[in-house]
Ligand SMILES: Cc1cc2nc3c(=O)[nH]c(=O)nc-3n(C[C@H](O)[C@H](O)[C@H](O)COP(=O)(O)OP(=O)(O)OC[C@H]3O[C@@H](n4cnc5c(N)ncnc54)[C@H](O)[C@@H]3O)c2cc1C
């Protein structure tokens with residue numbers, strides 16, 4: 001096993017870490033940095049519970065990413081989306097639209113919503129559904145989730161005006 | 162033993178191509194190359210044992226996707242599937258590759274998975290494998306002190322096995338610039354996008370009016386590797402494209418394929434849909450659907 005000294009920027013703060021070669025970004029976030037908001041579902045890229053953002057808006061599966069390969073990168077988790085105590089419009093829309101049931105998929109869903117709206121600020125329902133592919137809700141509340149992302153996109157467009 | 166956990170291995174992150182090639186020269190088959198890691202990490206979590214893992218993440222300047230009207234498309238080893246989807250040049254000039262990338266896996270996976278990794282994995286189900294096999298092209302294989310061009314037709318030698326030597330790194334995929342009148346398309350049959358194909362097909366043809374030539378047809382999940390369809394190609398080559406020739410080509414596919422039953426489909430079903438999917442892909446390429 002090899003150990004690697006890396007610097008990770010997570011939710012705006014910089015961390016100097018030593019990570020083992022076989023640790024995924026998900027494990028380092030949860031176990032080394034005590035940030036449990038990012039969830040472990042399948043571990044093999046299928047469920048999206050572990051989704052985080054790299055460099056602001058690019059969603060990746062942290063369960064399939066070796067932490068040591070992320071030296072110098074900027075990570076945003078669901079908990080890092082709020083700013084100065086104000087929820088991100090996507091987070092607020094999930095609350096307003098009751099798009100949360102057990103909540104296990106929610107951090108990943110919210111992160112994916114942010115990522116898809118960054119690329120396509122005004123998506124159709126079909127585009128939202130395609131953008132959320134790879135994020136599975138075991139409680140199957142997809143209708144509410146799609147509505148929430150749609151509402152967030154509209155709220156963000158109004159705020160940007 | 163608990164599954165879906167990565168057991169110990171040494172990880173090296175070369176910062177230059179020459180360093181990467183030296184590592185391969187010295188350690189050969191002991192090295193497992195990782196690009197996006199979306200295949201190999203899943204395999205390692207399922208028990209594949211790697212002693213030394215070499216990540217390409219820190220290699221500079223390999224994440225390009227460049228198109229030039231005369232020299233064609235060049236895709237670096239670290240270029241992601243998402244970069245293909247985002248490229249208007251690929252959408253316009255290489256529809257088969259763009260269509261394969263568009264429905265590939267999930268948005269997160271497209272951001273990390275590489276095109277070159279898809280080819281080097283050598284899966285008979287690889288979606289970019291089908292597209293590139295139909296479009297034609299080559300991989301630049303680099304080793305310490307030398308490079309060679311490996312034609313895509315010579316890449317896959319057996320199930321999950323490629324013609325890559327242990328000391329080689331694939332650094333670039335090249336696909337020639339299409340001549341005027343070149344059309345292509347990709348089609349895949351799955352349950353949901355996230356699943357690997359039950360069957361996939363890609364076609365590329367040179368159209369002169371309704372006559373086609375330089376026909377390249379590729380199909381996946383119907384043999385141990387991604388394959389070309391020589392019998393169906395022979396039917397279409399030089400012929401007038403109409404419903405009769407398309408039917409003949411679809412029938413000829415049966416001679417080219419040897420599907421099996423597996424967790425995603427059955428041999429019988431694959432034989433049933435192979436010709437239909439080939440026909441639809443050609444129609445899609447020529448937009449006569
Ligand atoms: C949930 C899920 C869904 C998926 N869906 C699809 C799908 O829809 N279609 C599809 O085709 N695939 C799919 N895949 C498989 C996988 O994502 C692709 O094959 C991907 O393109 C692999 O690229 P990578 O960069 O992640 O490869 P890696 O896992 O890094 O590498 C794959 C293989 O290629 C070798 N390799 C990589 N780069 C090089 C290089 N430069 N030189 C030499 N060898 C190299 C590696 O050693 C390894 O053997 C899916 C995977 C998952 C987990």
Ligand code: FES
Pocket residue numbers: 039040041042043044045046047048049050051061062063064
């Ligand atoms: S835990 Fe990463 S995709 Fe399921």
Ligand code: FES
Pocket residue numbers: 099100101102103104105106136137138139140141
């Ligand atoms: S809310 Fe329970 S898994 Fe989505």
